[in-house]
Amino acid sequence: VGDGVDLQGGKGEIVGFLGPKGAGKTTVMNIVTGLGISESGEVRLLGVKDGFRRPDVRRRQGGMQQTPRQDHEMTAREYLGLVADLYGVSDAAKGIDEVLDRVALREAADRPLSAFSRGMQQRACLARSLLHRPEFLILDEPTLGLDPNGVSEMRRIFRDLRDDGVTLLFSSHQLDEMERICDSVIFLRSGKVVAAGRPADILPSLDETGSLQLELFEPVAGHVNKIRSLNVVRGVSERDVHTLSIQPELPEGVSKREARGVLAKAISGLGLTVLSVTDARASLEDLFLKLTGDGGVPNRN
Numbered sequence: 001v002g003d004g005v006d007l008q009g010g011k012g013e014i015v016g017f018l019g020p021k022g023a024g025k026t027t028v029m030n031i032v033t034g035l036g037i038s039e040s041g042e043v044r045l046l047g048v049k050d051g052f053r054r055p056d057v058r059r060r061q062g063g064m065q066q067t068p069r070q071d072h073e074m075t076a077r078e079y080l081g082l083v084a085d086l087y088g089v090s091d092a093a094k095g096i097d098e099v100l101d102r103v104a105l106r107e108a109a110d111r112p113l114s115a116f117s118r119g120m121q122q123r124a125c126l127a128r129s130l131l132h133r134p135e136f137l138i139l140d141e142p143t144l145g146l147d148p149n150g151v152s153e154m155r156r157i158f159r160d161l162r163d164d165g166v167t168l169l170f171s172s173h174q175l176d177e178m179e180r181i182c183d184s185v186i187f188l189r190s191g192k193v194v195a196a197g198r199p200a201d202i203l204p205s206l207d208e209t210g211s212l213q214l215e216l217f218e219p220v221a222g223h224v225n226k227i228r229s230l231n232v233v234r235g236v237s238e239r240d241v242h243t244l245s246i247q248p249e250l251p252e253g254v255s256k257r258e259a260r261g262v263l264a265k266a267i268s269g270l271g272l273t274v275l276s277v278t279d280a281r282a283s284l285e286d287l288f289l290k291l292t293g294d295g296g297v298p299n300r301n
Helices: 023-030 077-085 093-103 118-130 148-163 175-181 199-206 223-227 258-270 284-292
Strands: 014-018 061-064 137-140 167-171 182-191 190-199 212-216 233-240 243-247 276-280
Touching: 014 023, 014 148, 014 175, 023 137, 023 167, 061 118, 077 118, 093 118, 118 148, 137 190, 148 167, 148 175, 167 258, 175 284, 182 199, 182 284, 190 199, 190 284, 199 284, 212 258, 223 233, 223 243, 243 258, 258 276
Parallel strands: 014 167, 014 182, 061 137, 137 167
Antiparallel strands: 182 190, 212 243, 212 276, 233 243
16 A cells, blocks of 8 residues: 555454554555545555455445444434445345344344444444445454443454454554454554564564563552662553563673562562562563654553
C-alpha cells in the first residue's frame, strides 16, 4: 500500500497495526478501503492492483470503525436487514441469524439499539461488517470503551473468525490487548513500516536492559517514587496495578539471581510486600517506546 507500506497477513491471521499518532495508520486504512487516495506507489487489495476500485474485490473485505454509527431507533434485526439490502445479500434472513449468533446477539435481535450497552452496540456493528462474509476485516479500536466482559467477548469472536480463515487487521492503542490477541504486528512510523513480525520473534530482541519484573501485594500507585529513590534502582515503570518493571543499579558482575534478592530486600524495607521478582519480558509497550523514542505510550488498560 502506498510508498514504503507493505501490509501482509496470512489467511486466518490477526495482524496488529501499531504506531504513534500521525504515523499514517488511518491514512493507510482509508486507502485500503477506498476512502482515501494514494499519491504514490501501488495499492493492492487482496492481491488485486487497485482492488479498492473494484466492487467485486471490495465485497471481499469489511470494516469496523471506532465509533459505531447506527440508527438507534431500529432493532438490531432491522438494522442488519437494511445493511443486507444495501449489499444485496442473498438469503438475508438466514445470513442475519448467522451473524447474530456469531456475535451473541440473537436473543436481543428485536430490541432497539438504543437499549443496547456499548459492548452490544459494538457487536451489532461487527455483525454488520460480517453480513457479506468478508475474507479480510479491518478493525479500528474495536474494544475501546468496553468493560472486561465486553473485551473478552470481542476477543472470542475475533479468534473464531481467525479460525474460520478470515484475516483481521487490528488497529488499537490498547497494547496489552493487541499483545494478547495478535498473531503478528506491523509498526508504522512517519508513513513507513519500521518493524513487522510475530511478537515472539520481535520482542526478545528488545530485552537488552536486564530489567526485572516486580509484583507487589499492594497497588503500585503511590509507591513508584519511593522505589525509584532507592540506590539499587536505576529506572521504574508501571506494568499494571500490582506490577513494576525495574532496571536495577548494581555493580557489574552481579548475577540476575543476586539482583532479585537485593531488590526484594530493599523494597521490603519500604514496608511493601514483594510477591515475586522475575526477569522482565519485553512487551509491545517496550517496542513502542523504542521505535518512537518518546513517552507517548498508548493505553495499556
